[in-house]
Structure formats: structure tokens, C-alpha cells
Amino acid sequence: MVAHLLDNIFWNTLTGPHAVFAAGSGDVRRYARGFSPILGFRDPQRPDFAELERICDVGEHFYCDQWTGHAPAGWAIEAESTMYRMVYAGDLPPDGPGDDATQLSLEHAEQAVALAALTRPGPFGLRTIELGDYYGYFDGGQLVAMAGERTVVKGYREISGVCTHPDYQGRGYARALMQRLMRQQLLRGETPFLHVMSANAPAHTLYLRMGFTDHSEPVVRVIGRTDPRAATAS
Incomplete structure (x- = not known):
């Protein structure tokens, strides 16, 4: 079954019509600084955090949808809910x-x-x-x-x-x-x-x-880039 474009709307936008406003490569994109702090993942269940670390600063906060995994070192899940699309x-x-x-x-x-x-x-x-x-x-x-x-x-x-x-x-x-x-x-x-x-x-x-009408009800999270050295020091 071919996925609906809306099912991964942030990735499809950031690699499509809004690519000019995006930063990142490989399997992850973000809106460039100054725009809405939103992330898009090619595979929402397997975010490329190595690439995210390259394009995101410590202290930045982002919205993402569908991802339900655990946050690796250097990242924190600050809020989680669901939303209707x-x-x-x-x-x-x-x-x-x-x-x-x-x-x-x-x-x-x-x-x-x-x-x-x-x-x-x-x-x-x-x-x-x-x-x-x-x-x-x-x-x-x-x-x-x-x-x-x-x-x-x-x-x-x-x-x-x-x-x-x-x-x-x-x-x-x-x-x-x-x-x-x-x-x-x-x-x-x-x-x-x-x-x-x-x-x-x-x-x-x-x-x-x-x-x-309701299309879907995905998980939505706010995640933040933290300094892993601070956690090590504590």
C-alpha cells in the first residue's frame, strides 16, 4: 500500500516544496533556524540522531510526530501527547x-x-x-x-x-x-x-x-538537544 502524503507530512514537506527552507541530509530534515522548530524523518521510528546533532544546537527544542522510541544521550523528551491530523x-x-x-x-x-x-x-x-x-x-x-x-x-x-x-x-x-x-x-x-x-x-x-474529518491521530513530541557532558558530570 502506498503511504498517504499526509502520513509523513513533515518529511514530505521538508524534502519537497519546503526543501529550500530546510537543513539536514540523509534521513532527517529540520526547518532552518528562524522558522517553526519542526523535524521530519524519512522513517519516523528510526530518527538519525547523529545527523540531528550536526544540525541542531544544544538548547534547541523541536516538535516531531510518530516517533515513540527512547531518547539517546544528548536528547530529552520534554513533552508527549497526540494530535488529530x-x-x-x-x-x-x-x-x-x-x-x-x-x-x-x-x-x-x-x-x-x-x-x-x-x-x-x-x-x-x-x-x-x-x-x-x-x-x-x-x-x-x-x-x-x-x-x-x-x-x-x-x-x-x-x-x-x-x-x-x-x-x-x-x-x-x-x-x-x-x-x-x-x-x-x-x-x-x-x-x-x-x-x-x-x-x-x-x-x-x-x-x-x-x-x-479526522485523518489520523499520531503521537507528537517536543524534544530538546541537551549537553551529554552535563549528565556525565552530574
């Missing part, structure tokens, strides 16, 4: 929602990172908004909601970074931004997909109501 199966969203949003550019990068740090929609870096189209709503010059695109493979594009400042929730900003992205993706011949943590039941329910 969801694919859109609904109709073309109507024209209009999100059209009044601002397209984000590098001048908005620091605000985007600050909003992501506050709301924690997933891994985000100063250059993440270069990975696709990002849109946001502002109030008095302050970015209060955003959504955009991250990974991409043939026929599929991810909606990511969906978040709203706590003081501005309940106004429909996130849904409008998502509908704008979904509409433009579908019109380009791409199927929208997204990730949501399994523990985030309200968001999962919302996405189901919007027309997304």
Missing part, C-alpha cells in the same frame, strides 16, 4: 469572510511571534509567516488574531497558526480567517488540512463542524 471534506466556503483582514508580512513577524507565544497554537518562529499566506486582524496597531499556511505537499496545504488574543475571542476572527484560507486553497486545487491537539476538545469539535 484533519482534512477538509466540506463545500467551498463563501466569498467574503476574512476579506477585511490584513495580509501579514515580515514587518508583522515580531507581533505574530508574540501572539503565538501568548496563545500557543503550535511551533512558531520569526520566519514562519514566510511559509505561506498569513492574515490577521489588528486593533489600534496590535495584532489580535491570525491564521496562515505552513506545510504543503502536492494537493494539500496546511492551515496553521490559528489563534486569537484572549481579550478578542468570541468575535469570529479565527473562523473568518480560516474560511478565507480554505477558500483560496480550494480554488487553487488544494485540499486544506490542519493539526489540533487531541486534548483540545472544543477546537476539535469546531473543526468537525466546519467540515474537517
Whole structure:
């Protein structure tokens, strides 16, 4: 059976459309520094940690999915959970929602990172908004909601970074931004997909109501590069 492109989306993206934003060789890739701290493995159950050590600095932290093995010396598993990978199966969203949003550019990068740090929609870096189209709503010059695109493979594009400042929730900003992205993706011949943590039941329910369906529920981990000499010394 041929694996679905989404089943190893980070590897397929980092060795495909986003290879220009990637670092690494052999059986492992990472987004280059400044982008979202995400790893991709050719075989998710057999990460090449020797190559990772070459391209990752002590103190860096990364997200990866599917890997369930033990961490070797020099690495620590800092968090583990599962997430739903969801694919859109609904109709073309109507024209209009999100059209009044601002397209984000590098001048908005620091605000985007600050909003992501506050709301924690997933891994985000100063250059993440270069990975696709990002849109946001502002109030008095302050970015209060955003959504955009991250990974991409043939026929599929991810909606990511969906978040709203706590003081501005309940106004429909996130849904409008998502509908704008979904509409433009579908019109380009791409199927929208997204990730949501399994523990985030309200968001999962919302996405189901919007027309997304569960594709898979992989393990997701945050791993960190540590200094093995420190462990030896202690």
C-alpha cells in the first residue's frame, strides 16, 4: 500500500516544496533556524540522531510526530501527547469572510511571534509567516488574531497558526480567517488540512463542524538537544 502524503507530512514537506527552507541530509530534515522548530524523518521510528546533532544546537527544542522510541544521550523528551491530523471534506466556503483582514508580512513577524507565544497554537518562529499566506486582524496597531499556511505537499496545504488574543475571542476572527484560507486553497486545487491537539476538545469539535474529518491521530513530541557532558558530570 502506498503511504498517504499526509502520513509523513513533515518529511514530505521538508524534502519537497519546503526543501529550500530546510537543513539536514540523509534521513532527517529540520526547518532552518528562524522558522517553526519542526523535524521530519524519512522513517519516523528510526530518527538519525547523529545527523540531528550536526544540525541542531544544544538548547534547541523541536516538535516531531510518530516517533515513540527512547531518547539517546544528548536528547530529552520534554513533552508527549497526540494530535488529530484533519482534512477538509466540506463545500467551498463563501466569498467574503476574512476579506477585511490584513495580509501579514515580515514587518508583522515580531507581533505574530508574540501572539503565538501568548496563545500557543503550535511551533512558531520569526520566519514562519514566510511559509505561506498569513492574515490577521489588528486593533489600534496590535495584532489580535491570525491564521496562515505552513506545510504543503502536492494537493494539500496546511492551515496553521490559528489563534486569537484572549481579550478578542468570541468575535469570529479565527473562523473568518480560516474560511478565507480554505477558500483560496480550494480554488487553487488544494485540499486544506490542519493539526489540533487531541486534548483540545472544543477546537476539535469546531473543526468537525466546519467540515474537517479526522485523518489520523499520531503521537507528537517536543524534544530538546541537551549537553551529554552535563549528565556525565552530574
